[in-house]
Amino acid sequence: MSTYHLDHLQYLETEAIHIMREVASEFERPALLFSGGKDSICLLRLAEKAFRPSDIPMPFLNVDTGHHFPELNTFRDARARELGGRLIVRKVEDAIASGIAIPNPGEVSRNRLQIPTLLAAIEEFRFDCAIGGARRDEEKARAKERFFSFRDSFGQWDPKNQRPEIWNLYNGRVNAGEHMRVFPLSNWTEMDVWEYIKRENLAVPTIYFSHRRECVRRQGQWLPVTSILPPKPSEEVRELVVRVRTIGDIISTGMIESPANTVDDILVEIAAARVTERGSRADDKASEAAMEDRKKQGYF
Amino acid sequence: MPHSSPIPVDLLRFNTCGSVDDGKSTLIGRLLYDSKSLMEDQIEALERSADLTGGGQINLANLTDGLRAEREQGITIDVAYRYFATPRRKFIIADTPGHVQYTRNMVTGASTANHSILMVDARLGVIEQSRRHTCIASLLRIPHLVVAVNKMDLVGWSETRFHEIRNQFEDFLPRLDIKDVKFIPLSALNGDNVVDASPHTPWYSGPTLLGHLEGVHIGSDWNLDGFRFPVQWVNRPNRPQDPEWHDFRGVSGQISGGIVRVGQPVMVLPSGLKTTVQKIWTMDGPLTEAFCPASVTLQLEHDIDVSRGDTIVGLTTMPGVSSDLRARVAWMNTRPLQAGRKYFLKHTTQTVQAVVTSLENRLKIADFETEENPKELGVNDLGEIRVRTSRPLVFDSYSVNRLTGSFILIEPGTNQTVGAGMLFPPTEPIKPEYTDFAI
Ligand SMILES: Nc1nc2c(ncn2[C@@H]2O[C@H](COP(=O)(O)OP(=O)(O)OP(=O)(O)O)[C@@H](O)[C@H]2O)c(=O)[nH]1
Numbered sequence: 001m002s003t004y005h006l007d008h009l010q011y012l013e014t015e016a017i018h019i020m021r022e023v024a025s026e027f028e029r030p031a032l033l034f035s036g037g038k039d040s041i042c043l044l045r046l047a048e049k050a051f052r053p054s055d056i057p058m059p060f061l062n063v064d065t066g067h068h069f070p071e072l073n074t075f076r077d078a079r080a081r082e083l084g085g086r087l088i089v090r091k092v093e094d095a096i097a098s099g100i101a102i103p104n105p106g107e108v109s110r111n112r113l114q115i116p117t118l119l120a121a122i123e124e125f126r127f128d129c130a131i132g133g134a135r136r137d138e139e140k141a142r143a144k145e146r147f148f149s150f151r152d153s154f155g156q157w158d159p160k161n162q163r164p165e166i167w168n169l170y171n172g173r174v175n176a177g178e179h180m181r182v183f184p185l186s187n188w189t190e191m192d193v194w195e196y197i198k199r200e201n202l203a204v205p206t207i208y209f210s211h212r213r214e215c216v217r218r219q220g221q222w223l224p225v226t227s228i229l230p231p232k233p234s235e236e237v238r239e240l241v242v243r244v245r246t247i248g249d250i251i252s253t254g255m256i257e258s259p260a261n262t263v264d265d266i267l268v269e270i271a272a273a274r275v276t277e278r279g280s281r282a283d284d285k286a287s288e289a290a291m292e293d294r295k296k297q298g299y300f
Numbered sequence: 301m302p303h304s305s306p307i308p309v310d311l312l313r314f315n316t317c318g319s320v321d322d323g324k325s326t327l328i329g330r331l332l333y334d335s336k337s338l339m340e341d342q343i344e345a346l347e348r349s350a351d352l353t354g355g356g357q358i359n360l361a362n363l364t365d366g367l368r369a370e371r372e373q374g375i376t377i378d379v380a381y382r383y384f385a386t387p388r389r390k391f392i393i394a395d396t397p398g399h400v401q402y403t404r405n406m407v408t409g410a411s412t413a414n415h416s417i418l419m420v421d422a423r424l425g426v427i428e429q430s431r432r433h434t435c436i437a438s439l440l441r442i443p444h445l446v447v448a449v450n451k452m453d454l455v456g457w458s459e460t461r462f463h464e465i466r467n468q469f470e471d472f473l474p475r476l477d478i479k480d481v482k483f484i485p486l487s488a489l490n491g492d493n494v495v496d497a498s499p500h501t502p503w504y505s506g507p508t509l510l511g512h513l514e515g516v517h518i519g520s521d522w523n524l525d526g527f528r529f530p531v532q533w534v535n536r537p538n539r540p541q542d543p544e545w546h547d548f549r550g551v552s553g554q555i556s557g558g559i560v561r562v563g564q565p566v567m568v569l570p571s572g573l574k575t576t577v578q579k580i581w582t583m584d585g586p587l588t589e590a591f592c593p594a595s596v597t598l599q600l601e602h603d604i605d606v607s608r609g610d611t612i613v614g615l616t617t618m619p620g621v622s623s624d625l626r627a628r629v630a631w632m633n634t635r636p637l638q639a640g641r642k643y644f645l646k647h648t649t650q651t652v653q654a655v656v657t658s659l660e661n662r663l664k665i666a667d668f669e670t671e672e673n674p675k676e677l678g679v680n681d682l683g684e685i686r687v688r689t690s691r692p693l694v695f696d697s698y699s700v701n702r703l704t705g706s707f708i709l710i711e712p713g714t715n716q717t718v719g720a721g722m723l724f725p726p727t728e729p730i731k732p733e734y735t736d737f738a739i
Contacts, residue, residue, distance in 0.1 A: 006593070011311070011593070013595075014554060014594055014595040018595055021552055021595075022532065025649070050595070051533075051552075054535050136381045136382075137382075140363070141367065143364070144378050144380055160367070164407060164408045165717070166407060167702060167706050168703070174715065274340045276341055
């Protein structure tokens with residue numbers, strides 16, 4: 001093997017940096033979706049690598065469902081401050097109050113309501129591009145997504161009619177009112193993300209590590225006990241040593257029992273894992289096409 | 301833990317192609333299933349849909365057919381990417397559609413592959429779509445090809461049939477540009493010769509498909525010869541107060557060919573201005589050298605005019621610089637390509653206006669002969685064209701450098717990507733705008 005060889009992570013990194021710079025050059029008003037989760041933490045590091053010593057030339061955007069893990073929001077705000085970036089937060093609650101997002105009677109989950117909230121934010125700031133941290137290995141509808149994924153003026157994805165995407169020549173052209181979603185981590189796996197976090201020595205929210213938590217058994221999963229959906233007397237509640245593998249809303253994120261305390265522990269745990277990371281998300285289990293349907297409407 | 305080994309595990313990116321229903325998606329499902337790369341919840345989901353819709357029979361194709369419309373119709377519409385690793389290698393698979401209508405998506409999946417698996421149905425043998433896909437693989441210069449002769453269970457594991465199909469291929473392969481072709485008899489449905497060797501093919505002594513994929517030697521995709529640096533983004537921190545960054549001016553991009561070293565003389569094209577590389581800046585600290593395909597920021601000695609779309613090159617192995625170009629194209633739009641049509645052309649980091657000045661020929665898939673001076677190139681056609689651009693391109697032949705030798709055509713108005721172009725070698729020596737103006 002020649003010495004002029006990038007290893008796997010270096011290759012994924014240069015691919016993603018190239019994409020970030022294409023976005024900065026080809027779009028007038030791009031934004032970077034930053035939730036504080038592990039994928040978007042990697043995105044921010046890649047943005048630093050792409051643009052330093054200049055400032056990262058786009059604001060960070062987060063849709064707050066009101067059902068976030070509090071640790072996540074604390075981390076999100078601190079990290080954005082540390083990088084000197086502008087963080088824009090749009091809340092589902094406000095979108096409901098102003099009639100942008102309309103809950104079904106009895107609908108507790110905010111999952112669906114994130115979509116109109118996000119699209120309204122894109123319209124409000126006239127963003128023509130939003131960079132997201134989705135990865136193709138997460139889910140099989142995501143496995144179909146391009147790096148540059150076109151959204152029409154309703155924010156919709158048309159999976160049957162995607163633009164061809166050839167070599168690394170990304171077509172970023174959009175007309176007014178349309179926008180692009182761009183996914184620099186498309187080719188990353190869960191393992192790659194953690195290896196990158198380790199190599200770059202990146203801080204992550206504490207909920208990724210093992211901690212004690214009161215959990216309630218629902219639909220075959222241990223969910224955190226919250227005041228939003230308090231346990232019924234019939235439900236089993238236990239205090240467990242757990243961590244999260246993927247972060248969704250606090251009412252739908254399955255906790256996995258785990259002693260993993262460090263990034264190294266997590267790497268060992270994932271290497272031995274027999275279920276996928278999305279196996280712990282109730283929102284994906286709704287139906288085989290749950291993700292595809294949400295994405296068509298404008299979900300991340 | 302295999303993933304953290306210090307030795308770089310190299311990565312094979314392959315795609316599956318072939319006609320509708322040859323069994324591409326089934327093969328990938330089988331590969332993942334038999335190599336134990338599937339997780340319990342994925343297997344559960346397969347079983348769940350088998351009970352609902354499959355009469356209890358697991359459909360391995362459902363693993364990659366990720367769209368509802370695909371599962372309903374039992375076909376692949378768009379590329380699905382899957383990731384898996386064995387202790388010997390990491391793999392990125394692109395499952396590409398077989399349907400002629402979705403050839404554009406096949407081109408998408410194949411354009412980043414360094415290995416192709418072409419499937420044929422043993423009952424049907426070589427058909428037009430097998431020829432088209434082999435041809436596209438050759439055009440894209442995918443150096444290695446496996447012909448997977450599938451559904452051998454339906455032809456009674458006949459060795460004679462296997463050799464017939466092999467001969468059909470060998471009839472036309474010499475006309476194409478593929479260096480390494482292997483033939484494997486298999487059944488994706490039952491798993492014969494996919495991961496485990498089949499008891500039904502005592503006459504076949506070669507490797508299983510996975511054995512082959514793990515072992516095949518893949519050379520580097522990257523050209524390390526002539527230095528090429530298409531400028532993506534000018535890096536100028538806007539911090540007038542800060543003495544450290546006050547004067548910083550860098551050009552950021554991804555090296556798309558060769559190696560760059562501090563102190564090296566370089567030229568900016570198309571202008572022809574010369575300067576030297578003062579620093580190679582990265583967030584992780586300065587480098588003394590960097591190579592393709594690293595992303596870096598160069599600081600140049602002189603404060604010259606350089607911006608996005610310019611290419612910085614080394615002074616040996618010069619590229620072509622021209623606005624009159626010859627290229628092979630794969631046409632991907634239902635509105636045909638005709639001489640005189642105007643498009644946006646994106647090449648490296650610049651998008652320019654382009655007019656197609658003539659159509660030189662069209663490849664006839666049936667016999668691999670060419671039709672000269674065709675009136676148009678229709679959807680899924682391959683052919684050679686001439687293009688004139690509003691600004692010169694700094695380019696290499698696609699056969700020498702995929703990154704500086706390729707372009708896409710974008711239709712104005714719809715913004716659809718309608719063509720993929722592969723440039724022929726430059727015919728004249730470079731003519732920079734300022735020939736002997738060196739700083
Ligand atoms: N008997 C037999 N049937 C097979 C074999 N491989 C695939 N099939 C069947 O052939 C049909 C088509 O398989 P798919 O994997 O969906 O075909 P495909 O090539 O992915 O089709 P497109 O993606 O739409 O181009 C399915 O009914 C499979 O079960 C095989 O080795 N033997």
